[in-house]
Amino acid sequence: MLRKPFRSLYWMFLAAVPALLRADLTADQKEFDMRALAAHYAKHYAPYEWKIELxxxxxxxxxxxxSRARASRDDLEFYEICAEYVTSLRDTHSSFILPTNFSASLGLSIDIYDGKPxxxxxxxxxxxLSRFPVVAGWEVVSVxxxxxxxxxxxxxxxxxxxxAVSRRRTAANYLGFRPQSRIPRAHEIGDAAEVVFLDRDGQEVTLTIPxxxxxxxxxxxGRLPSPPFRTAAARAPAAGAAGEEDITPPYLAPLAELRNERVEPAGEVLNYGSRFPVWAYPAGYQQRVGASASDPLVSGSFPAQGLRIGLIRIPNFSPPPGAAAALRVWDAEIAWMQENTDGLIVDVMRNNGGDACYNEEIQRRLIPYEFRGLGREIRVTTRWVNSFASALLLARQSNAPPHVIAQLERNLxxxxxxxxxxxxxxxxxxICAETLTRxxxxxxxxxxxxxxxxxxxxxxADGFAAALQDAGRGPLxxxxxNGAGGTTGNFPTGLFSESLASHTTAMHHRRQPVVTPDYPxxxxxxxxxxRPDIQYDIMTRENLLDAGRPFVRAFTEAMVEHIQRSQP
Known part of the structure; x- marks a missing residue:
């Protein structure tokens, strides 16, 4: 049995443990993790010089x-500072992700239409509806x-x-959806929110929504350090379930790392990465593929002014059945479209990306002549030099195909x-073939x-649009x-804060320089x-209230004109 003085110390220690566990990081720990976060970007962030220029x-x-990190009053403020640091890059692939699975929802999807939420x-x-009469088209005035x-x-x-447009639109959706993995103080809310709306007639309506x-x-x-971990919300995005045909040989490891071009949806907008478009299909549309969640695409056709127009929606480039199985579906659909349609519309709106090489294989099925694929520029470190050197050695030892060895030699x-x-x-x-010529x-x-x-x-999806535009395949x-032009990867940001961050590993490089009024x-x-060849903004109140039919009429008319101009 403990003697009385030691018993007193023992109980004092037990009483102090909860407080210690709740204690915030020290200023030195915050500085350590801030420097670790910056050091990783310094070594691996491909667009470093580009962001300085822009x-x-x-x-x-x-x-x-x-200075701000050391002066932060609590850990949540420190997390906010880290998040602001990363978002200052203005890079869709670069996020600061907190180690938490907490989120809160009002049950509303909110977006910007005609400049209003x-x-x-x-x-x-x-x-x-009996208790909450809010419907699509109501404007959010305040929360x-x-x-x-x-x-x-x-x-x-x-x-x-x-x-900047998508940044504001995602922020608007956070009016009704609060993921703490992205918003450090998302949990600092009550049990319900008082939301003021303007209904479709412009009348003010106030609802208390749980x-x-x-x-x-x-x-x-907490002050006690522990190994970094990843929550379910912060895992590196999967590139689709891989079948046996999709297994990557070890000597392709450095190239496989550069294929991840996907953004994991985190409550950005309605139907992001979904099979379902946000507009109603054209009159007479007949669907062929896409009824199952395992289908890699949604395809069909519809009549317009005496023509038969094919329509394929690509929700993402991470096909559920794996790339090899998905490409067999593509081959069957392209054969049918070639035989039965006068032209083809490909929809990559609200597409959150995926596997760069699966993407390039789809391009090869839509561009019927030689074209240049996108190159990837990487921030070269000793890790990349050693990785390509080891891959080349392993490829030679494994008797890899000659074109693979040639590709690794050139990249090394x-x-x-x-x-x-x-x-x-x-x-x-x-990254997908021996040369950029496909x-x-x-x-x-x-x-x-x-x-x-x-x-x-x-x-x-950025890359898909760029490649088809560079090839002169047809109008966008x-x-x-979005401008998320490259490959992404995740990494732990520090021993103490246990958070995760993502970064752009490689940058898309197009065939020709692009001239725009707002960037170099x-x-x-x-x-x-x-940039589209034909500009049309679906984000209008008219489109919202009419299931996108004005948008559908506009792209149908544009496609009919494109087909007619292409006819001999």
Missing amino acids: FRFDLLELRPWI LVDAVNRTLLP DGVPAETLIDRFSRFVSSGN WTKQGTPLTSA EEVQRTFAENRGRSGPLP QPAPGAYTKPVMVLVDPYSTSA FGMRT TANYVENIGV
Whole structure:
């Protein structure tokens, strides 16, 4: 039995344990993790120089950030500072992710239409119409007495996006959906929110809507260090379930790392990465593929002015059955489209990206002549030099196909040259074939093509639009793509804060420099995005209330004109 003095100390220690576990990080721990976060970007962030040129933001200028980190009053404020640091890159692929699975929802999807935050979907399981009469088209005026515009500005600090339009739209959806993995103080809400709306007639309506909460809130990182971990919300995005045919040989490891061009949806907008478009299908539309969640695409056709127009929606480039099985579906659909349609519309709106090489294989089925694929510029470090050197050695030992060995040899030469010259980035590397020059697949579609794009055509979808535009395959219809131009990867940000961050590992490099009025002339997709040949913004109140039919009529008319112009 413990003696009395020791018993007193023992009970004092036990009483202090909860307080210790709740204690915030020390100033030194915060500085350590802030420097670790910056150091990783310094070594691996491909667009470092590009962000200085565009925004005069130097991620290595740490003095103001460290000063703020050390002065932060609690761990949540420190997390906010880290998130602001990363979002200052204005990069969709670069996010700061907290180690928490907490989220709260009002059951409303909110987006920007005609410049205003409007409800575009209501979860009737959470909000039955008899008690909550809010419907699509109602404008959000305020939440808990705070103007919607003020909240959008506040949430924008935590939204990573290479596109100012999509950044604001994602922040608008956070009016009714609060993921703490992105918004550090998302849990600091009541049991319900008082939401003021303007209904469709412009009349003010106030509703008290309960927050539906899930997960465990993060309130403090604690002073006791522990190994970094990843929550379910922060795992690296999967590239689709791989079948046996999709297994990557070990000697292709460095190339496989550069194929991840996907953004994991985190409550951005309605139907992001979904099989279902946000507009009603044209009159007479007949669906062929896409009824099952395991289908890699949604396809069908519809009549228009005596023509038969094919329509394929690509929800993402991470096909559920794996790339090999998905491409067999593509081959069958392209053969049918070639035989039965006069032209083909490909929809990559609200596409959150995926596998770069699966993407390139689809391009080969839509471009019936030789074309240049996108190159990838990487920030070369000793890790990349060693990785390509080891891969080449293993490929030779494994008797890999000659074209694979040639590809690895060329890429190794380029990264060695870049490293020796101390350049910020390599030249454009081919990651899916020996060279950037690609040949069409057998049976490629030869008739007119048009591509639908918007500010959430992201990552691999950015690349898809860029490649088809560079090849002169047909017009892009819609709005500028997201500008998430490259490959992404995740990494733990520090021993103490246990958070996760993502970054752009490689940058898309287009065939020709792109001239725009708002950015320097460059071959990049990052921030610049891919500009449509025919501009049309679906984000209007008219489209919202009429299921996107004005948008559908517009792209149908544009496609008919494109087909007619293409006829001899």
